[in-house]
Amino acid sequence: MMTRAQNLEYLSQEPLDVLVIGGGIVGSSIARDAAMRGLRTGLVEKIDFAFGTSGRSSRLLHGGMRYLAQGRIGLVHEASVEKTILHRIAPHLAAPLPFVFPTYRGNPDWQLWKLKMGVKLYDLLCAGRNLGESTWLSRADTLLCVPGLRSDLLQGAVRYFDGLTNDARLVLDTLRSAVRHGAAVANACRLVSAKRGSLWTCECMNEQARQPLTLQTRTVVNATGPWADGLPHSRVKLRLTKGIHLVVDQQRLPVAETVVMTEGSRILFAIPWGLRTVLGTTDTDYKGSLDEVTATGDDVAYVLGIANQFFPNAKLLSTDVLSTWAGLRPLIADRKGKPSDISRSHEIKSPEPNWWDVAGGKLTTCRLMAEQTVDRVIKGADLPAQNCRTAEELLLEAVDAFSGIAPPKVSREAVQHYCENEWALHLDDVMIRRTSWHYYRADAEDVARQVLDWMAELRAWDEETKAAEWTEYQRLLSLSTQGARRS
Ligand SMILES: Cc1cc2nc3c(=O)[nH]c(=O)nc-3n(C[C@H](O)[C@H](O)[C@H](O)COP(=O)(O)OP(=O)(O)OC[C@H]3O[C@@H](n4cnc5c(N)ncnc54)[C@H](O)[C@@H]3O)c2cc1C
Numbered sequence: 001m002m003t004r005a006q007n008l009e010y011l012s013q014e015p016l017d018v019l020v021i022g023g024g025i026v027g028s029s030i031a032r033d034a035a036m037r038g039l040r041t042g043l044v045e046k047i048d049f050a051f052g053t054s055g056r057s058s059r060l061l062h063g064g065m066r067y068l069a070q071g072r073i074g075l076v077h078e079a080s081v082e083k084t085i086l087h088r089i090a091p092h093l094a095a096p097l098p099f100v101f102p103t104y105r106g107n108p109d110w111q112l113w114k115l116k117m118g119v120k121l122y123d124l125l126c127a128g129r130n131l132g133e134s135t136w137l138s139r140a141d142t143l144l145c146v147p148g149l150r151s152d153l154l155q156g157a158v159r160y161f162d163g164l165t166n167d168a169r170l171v172l173d174t175l176r177s178a179v180r181h182g183a184a185v186a187n188a189c190r191l192v193s194a195k196r197g198s199l200w201t202c203e204c205m206n207e208q209a210r211q212p213l214t215l216q217t218r219t220v221v222n223a224t225g226p227w228a229d230g231l232p233h234s235r236v237k238l239r240l241t242k243g244i245h246l247v248v249d250q251q252r253l254p255v256a257e258t259v260v261m262t263e264g265s266r267i268l269f270a271i272p273w274g275l276r277t278v279l280g281t282t283d284t285d286y287k288g289s290l291d292e293v294t295a296t297g298d299d300v301a302y303v304l305g306i307a308n309q310f311f312p313n314a315k316l317l318s319t320d321v322l323s324t325w326a327g328l329r330p331l332i333a334d335r336k337g338k339p340s341d342i343s344r345s346h347e348i349k350s351p352e353p354n355w356w357d358v359a360g361g362k363l364t365t366c367r368l369m370a371e372q373t374v375d376r377v378i379k380g381a382d383l384p385a386q387n388c389r390t391a392e393e394l395l396l397e398a399v400d401a402f403s404g405i406a407p408p409k410v411s412r413e414a415v416q417h418y419c420e421n422e423w424a425l426h427l428d429d430v431m432i433r434r435t436s437w438h439y440y441r442a443d444a445e446d447v448a449r450q451v452l453d454w455m456a457e458l459r460a461w462d463e464e465t466k467a468a469e470w471t472e473y474q475r476l477l478s479l480s481t482q483g484a485r486r487s
Contacts, residue, residue, distance in 0.1 A: 001179055001421050008206065010184035011042045011215055015199050017383055018374075019044070019217035021191045021231065024054035025167065025363050027223035028174040028185075029370035029390070035183035036393070037374060037385040042215065043183060044204055046190035047291075049175055049423065050168035050433045052225045054363065056293070056327025058245065058269065058280055059405075061086050061094055061163030061364045063125055065101070065260075066267055068118050069110075073125070075345055079364045080126040083163055086170075086367065087131060090395040092404050093173065096131035097164040097271075101260040102142050102149060102157040102310075109265045112136075112155050119160040132161035146259055148311045159257070164271070166405045167363055168433040172422055173403055174366075177395050187423050189213065194220060194232050196352060208425060219354040219381050221373060226290050226328040228359045235351035236359045237333035240287075244295035244326040245280035246303050247439050252320050253277045253311060261310045268306050274406045276322070276440060279303050286328055294479050295324040323439040323480050332360045348373050354381050367391065407436045410447050415454045425459075427452055427469045428476050438480065448473055 002010065011019075018034045020027045023045025034041040045051070063080030064072075087094040101119075103112040119134035135158070137145060142157040175185050188207040195201045200220050204213045222228055228236040255277055259270040271278040282299050297318070304316045332347050346361030346369050356377055361369045371388045378385045402408050402417045418424040418434040430451055431438040437447050452473070456466045 001176070002184060004186060004208075004423055004425075007179075007184040007186050008189070008213065011044070011186060012213055014040070016040050016042045016215065016217040017381075018042070018219050018221060018377055019200070019202060019215055020221045020223055022052070022222070022224035022227070023049040023171065023175070023185065023187060024052045024223065024225050025050075025171050025174070025366040026054075026225065026358055026361065026369055027221070028171045028178060029366040030221055030223055030358070030373050031183045031185060032174050032178035032181065033367075033370040033374045033388060033390050034377070035178050035181035036389055037378070037387070039374075039378075039383060039385055041178070041183040042217070043175070043178070043185040044189040044191060044215075045185070045187045046207070048187045048425070048429050048433060049185075050171040052227070053327040053330065054171050054225070055168040055433050056243075056245075056325045057167045057363050058243070058271070059165050059167050059278075060097070060269075060271075061165050063122060063162070063364075065099075065118065065122060065160070068122060068125075069114075069265070076122070077125045078368065079362065080122070080130070082365050082368050084126050084129050084131070085391050086165070086364070087163055089391070089393065090170065090173065092399045093165045093170050093395070094163045095165075095405055096161050098132060098159055098161055098257040099260055099269075100137070100142065100146055100157050100159050100257050102146070103155045104150075105153040105155055107262065110262050112158070115158045119158045122160055130161050131163055134158065134160035145257065146255065148254075148313055149259070150310050150312055164273075164405055165363070166403075166436065168436070169403050169405075170363070172434065173395050176422070185423070187429075188425055191231065194355075196233075196355070200354065218383065219356065219377050221356045221358060221377065223358050225330045225359075228330060228357060233352055233355050234357050235349065236347075236357045238359065239285070239331050239333045240290075240328045241283050241331060242286040242293060242299075242326055242328055243281035243283055244299045244303065244324055245278050246295070246300060246321045247273070247276050247278055247323045248316060248320045249322065249442070250275050250277050252316060253279075253307065253314050259310065261306050263306055268303065270307060270310075274440070279307050283329070290328065292479065293326045293328055295326045299326070300324065321481075322442055323444070325439060325480060330359055348376060350376070350380060356380075402434075407440045410437065410441075410450065412454050415451055416458055419455065419458045424455075427455060427473045430455065431473065432476070438477070445477065448477075
């Protein structure tokens with residue numbers, strides 16, 4: 001595995017074939033695909049890998065039951081097939097997850113007979129290979145399966161399968177794979193400007209060393225998610241919507257399987273995550289800072305309100321919330337209609353020769369987006385390259401104890417691994433994206449203190465740097481625990 005310094009050196013040595021801007025799931029998947037096809041590939045990420053939406057999703061690999069209800073069969077088919085491919089190539093990050101979708105008399109949006117047909121179609125759209133077979137449950141069986149569920153007017157439920165992943169880990173393992181295939185990747189490296197000549201000359205800022213870095217490349221791919229319309233040369237038009245998640249102790253809301261909760265035509269989830277239950281999400285238009293997206297008190301109250309309607313005895317309060325995260329959906333602009341109705345499909349466009357904008361899509365379809373993008377990049381620049389192999393080759397040949405859906409054990413060994421092999425530069429890189437300890441652990445602050453000491457030794461931080469790291473982490477902690485017990 002190349003170190004960060006080696007990566008930066010490689011990036012600036014000779015012209016690249018492909019320079020990917022943005023280290024989210026889309027950018028990392030494109031870098032992996034391009035490198036596997038033998039292209040000289042680089043990727044720059046301005047803050048940290050998975051800093052953006054790809055570290056703040058619902059962590060589901062799904063075809064989209066909701067899109068099925070909207071009649072978007074093509075979209076559901078595409079995502080369903082991709083869900084099964086990810087399950088095959090990255091089994092450590094794609095666990096089959098049963099969903100129980102209860103229905104109530106008098107709810108015109110979600111009728112049991114329609115859902116029964118829907119889930120069977122859902123299985124078929126995975127080319128008959130869903131992660132488990134859908135069934136339906138009687139009223140009594142639904143209550144046995146989901147203790148505490150509201151019972152008045154309950155008719156029954158359907159039970160179907162999607163996958164549970166760990167979004168940030170999916171990004172990091174995709175990058176580890178990209179690097180194994182020859183790509184060079186750098187976090188804390190921001191694209192500032194780009195100029196087109198016979199090659200593209202990209203001016204970047206190495207935020208770690210506070211030094212400019214000039215890179216030359218035949219092609220550029222803008223994969224900056226919610227930031228995509230702000231990049232120089234970009235012609236992307238986005239409509240950003242915010243979605244938040246809350247983490248509560250599993251004992252406060254014990255769900256063995258994901259429970260689908262509805263509000264009109266919207267659906268929310270209560271997702272089991274080890275000792276925790278994750279509740280989400282919202283879908284509201286967003287206009288604020290892209291670098292600091294947070295859950296407000298209103299967001300928290302909305303999600304808790306729905307959860308309390310479906311689990312009336314839980315009586316969840318904002319003080320039950322251990323942590324929150326909030327992300328932005330980079331949806332292709334459509335000013336009309338409700339946010340939740342806007343298409344989740346993706347777009348790949350070239351506004352100028354050898355500049356590619358990739359926007360929209362979702363975590364589940366990242367591999368396909370990458371395959372389609374790299375096909376076009378190769379054709380557009382007439383690059384000699386091999387065929388795409390990302391649907392066949394395992395993401396990682398050998399999976400270690402440091403990556404998975406559940407957070408790893410807190411240990412010095414793990415922290416050392418993240419610093420040496422996964423480009424962790426700051427305390428929050430480890431606490432939030434490498435491990436999820438920040439969201440998962442009730443004693444996150446104590447864990448962070450220990451990790452700070454380990455990182456200080458491993459990275460040779462002086463007292464001043466250590467203090468700055470701690471101050472920044474405290475700030476992030478307060479942002480991600482608004483209305484929560486820890487604040
Ligand atoms: C609340 C919510 C829940 C979701 N749940 C799911 C789900 O369960 N399943 C699913 O399939 N999809 C889900 N999605 C959608 C999915 O998460 C996104 O489509 C996907 O993560 C977008 O990835 P991306 O790589 O395009 O963007 P991002 O992950 O945002 O990556 C873009 C990166 O570009 C970097 N960047 C920006 N500007 C620059 C620059 N100048 N130079 C260098 N780097 C730069 C940013 O720092 C960022 O890391 C969800 C989305 C949201 C908001």
